[in-house]
Amino acid sequence: MRIGLQTWGSHGDVRPFLALAEGLQRAGHDVTLVITCVDSDAYGRLDSPSGLTIRVVASPVLGPEAAEAVGATVFETNDPMRQMAKIMRVAFAPVEDQMFAAAQRLCAECDAVIGHFFVSPLRVAAEAAGVPYVAVMLSHGGVPSAWSHPVPVPRMGKTGNRLLWWLTRLAINRALKPDINTLRARAGLPPVHDVVDEMWLSPLLTLVAVSPVIAEHQPDWPAAVQVSGFLDMPNIAVEGALPAGLDAFLAAGEAPIYMTLGSWMPADVDWQARTLQLLTEAARLAECRAIIQSADARGCGFASTNEVLYVQAAPHHAIFPRCFAVLHHGGAGTTQSATLAGKPSVVVPHISEQQHWGSELRRLGIAGKPVHRRKATPEKLAGLIRQARATPAMTVAAVAAATMMRREDGVATAVGMIERVLDGVKRQGTAG
Template identity: 45%
Template sequence: MKIGIQTWGSHGDIRPFVALAEGLQAAGHEVTLVITCVDSDRYDELRASTGFELRIVATPTVPDKQALERIGNTIVRERNAIRQTRLAIEHLLLPAETAMYEASERLCAENDLVIGHYFLYTLAAAAERQGRPCVSVVLAHGAVPSAFQPPSGVPDLGAFGNRLVWRFARSVLNSSLKRYPDRLRKRIGVAPARDMIDTVWASEDLTLLAITPAICERKPDWPDHYQVCGALETRASVAEGSVSPQLLSFLASGAPPVYMTFGSMLSGSDQRQTIELLAAAAEAASTRAIIQAPAWNRLGFECSSQIHFVDSAPHASIFPRCSAVVHHGGAGTSQAALLAGVPSVVVAHTAEQELWGRELQRIGVACKAITRRRATPTRIAAAISEVTQSQRIAENARSVGARLAEEDGVAVAVRCIADRFAI
């Protein structure tokens, strides 16, 4: 079968789709992957190492680093989750919408089936216009309605209360966000979307929740087209560089360090200030640390016996050798820390990342998340001490890591797709 895949976002939005493309290619399908990255042009190097066709479109969507920093700071300062989402659409997606839609149309014309990032409404619109079956891949589970779970950030009100809150949430999402996909759909002659959750983010053909079942169990009242496949993970480095001799030497020279990374959120911040925050937290916690910050050398930071800076590193190789991971709560980094079997300290920048922070705390592998607005060296240091000194958290992290090591989200996703479309 010819299958087209399209994704948009940061590294955490791209890596899972690379893994899925690899899995579908290995299953005998002819695969094309289209990626649009918000903040980096580092994916050119993948072209030579993949067995599928890779197309890179409108990347990065914000080439001006200072503009990206301003946008990131604006999103972090905004406390309302809906307004955060609107800012992300307007500043990070709309500049590339036309190019991404053209790529979506081409994918639909060339392939029997298309698969897309749930946030990327261009592919769903093109698929509907061309009558092509479309699979949605969801990377965060806070917007899947159920009487058994309230919307993200809302306390559990029981079945009746949760249904009422979801009804209100749908109304707010539709009035605030549906205008963006509907504007595109009108332009291409497709009827407005019926609902933001059900027909923009989800697909009634098949919606895969690419989240480990340790975090996200399938709810009894979900429609059949919602399926939890588990994390879409690959052991290969996806534009993450390699483990340098200097990093290996640092790892071998003392106690397991804390790995510190804010991922793509670093690009949308004052990088010097953020690096200083992380370095000061490591010093306050009296811990060795690896700080991931591509601009560290340019900004004048230097490695020491306590702190080692890296541009990037393959998390699957490094996280298992660390005592904890301090991160922003992105879906990819959260699941990488889980798989490594190490505790997390979440410094959440957005509402979705706050969800991951709560979930990691709920299953006992993290302390209470810190919001980026309230992050200080003292608070982060205290959280590091809490998770690294807790035997309970360490045992929970090892147990969850062992469970995840037995999962194969890519294989489950490939099987779900094969079953649904009889291929």
């Protein structure tokens, strides 16, 4: 089949789609992947080992000033709707027309399309063209259920969860529905009443690309919502290589903690320096060695020592297993990579989705209480680092989770699910 995929976001939103696209191409399909990356132009130079077609649209979306504006909003507030509104205004709306044009082209070329649940242009284009559409959710927190809730508060029972979801839907619809319905009107489609049910979830197939070790398939999820597992893949060039001094640093003392805030590490030199100071001081107070990821530590005035190694980038698969824990922002990919490495986490979320991941790791016993970046201090982070190092049960739980995760093949599972559903659509079309 000719299959098109489209994604938008940071590296954590691109990597799973690369993994899935490669898997579909290896399975014999003719695959095209469209990428709109918020903060990088690196994917335009990426070569596919399987020969899939990669198109990069309007990347990077954000310049340095816009990126700092988003970061400032996130730092100043813990209100997820205000955060979402800012991200939509500066990182999505300016390129929506280009993404929609790319989506229309995909739908004209392909027998079926697969999209990041947030990429409404593809869902609209597919519906207008009558092309089968599969959604991919990178977090299970976005699927409504009376057995779970989308916000990090204590468990409230089914009635409480339904109330939380009602409030969450209300806020999502208020924030996103006007723009989505404007796009639908342009395509000659009727308006939607609920963004989650009618745009984010596909009635054909919605893949939850999360390890079943972390994502519990809830009994009231729609039948089309299926947990495929983590869409993992080998290291790719944009993730960098192991730094030259890593082996010497590791051999010089005890195993370190790895610290990364991913795409949420500020690019602004002053702000990046303050963040590096926060992380460096936390490691000092915790009396542990650390590897700290930063695009320009030297430019911020930080130099590596026997106790702290600053790196620009490093492949998580290769470096996480060599550390005693991972401090990270709670992105879907980093969370699952740290767990797959069998390491406890210290989670410093910036947005509500990352807070959800931190809460899930705490539920599994492999992380302490998440500390939002806005409230993070060296003392609080050091306390969580000491907790991770001094609590053997955390490492035991992380190793147990990693053992189960290594038995999974999320890409193969997802490819099989997609093929079965699309074969069914094809048979129905033939019969009709």
